[in-house]
Amino acid sequence: MARRNKIYEGKAKILYEGPEPGTLVQYFKDDATAFNAEKRDVIDGKGALNNRLSEYFMTGLNNVGVPTHFLKRLNMREQLVRACEIIPLEVIVRNYAAGSLSTRLGIEEGTQLPRPIVEYCYKDDKLGDPLVTEEHIAAFGWASQQDMDDILSLALRVNDFMSGVMFGVGIRLVDFKIEVGRVYDGDFQRLVVADEISPDSCRLWDLETGRKLDKDVFRRDLGNLTDAYAEVARRLGVMPKGTTPMSKPTLIN
Ligand code: AIR
Ligand code: ASP
DSSP states (O other), rough: OOOOOEEOOSSSEEEEOSTTEEEEEEEOEEEEEEETTEEEEEEEEHOOOOOOOOHHHHHHHHTTTOOEEEEEEEESSSEEOOOOOSSSSSEEEEEEEHHHHHHTOOOOTTTTEEEEEHHHHHHHEGGTTEEOOOOOOOOTTTTHHHHHHHHHHHHHHHHHHHHHHHHHHTEEEEEEEEEEEEEEEETTEEEEEESSSTTOOOEEEETTTBBBSSSSHTTTTOOOOOHHHHHHHHHSSSSTTTTTTTTOOOOOO
């Protein structure tokens, strides 16, 4: 068997060289980390759930004309994506106060914001992904003004799409993070939504009970993470009722 060429290994995913030039295989690990990897664990089934959920959201975005890197799912843990050059920013959109915004500005979690707020963090684990302004982004050349206009428009379109999809299954999209990549088509450069969109990268609260159905369950020790992610998948019809995608292979006697 030929060994695959590993391009990059992050905290929750691995990128391998893809079958054709310009493609990569994105592998979803079961590893969970939080607080810049100070807290870590391996959570059975998380990778498979995020692979399915990210496929679902990225396919939906592609279908409504929001370009993403997603090409197709390959198996339980892997998807084929377009290779792109990741812009070193975490683009965060917030509809309700939570997490670091609540801490930073003293706004109670769950408070509805007057309008969606977009924030940028510089993607650097050593620095803990610090919040930056457009001044930093322009001065250090991380993205051009045209890129920033396109990134804002992508982020808000993702927000509209994701808010609608989640509302339809009784879930509030509190906030989320996306990463954006550049793909080159001949002389042209396009920006696409890259990385993943999953309960690892969003805050999702049940509309009626407020139950958290996202990575805060892990960050704040609120219970079983795969149960929460499986609930999101079940509501979206991504995982048929009663199946346990995370169960280990069992021997049949
Ligand atoms: N996020 C930011 N960095 C990594 C991730 N996953 C996501 C969080 C949350 C949003 O960005 O999951 O949905 C805002 O995070 P915070 O910590 O800034 O409040
Ligand atoms: N994913 C980041 C980490 O591992 C931040 C987070 O999601 O809390 O630290």
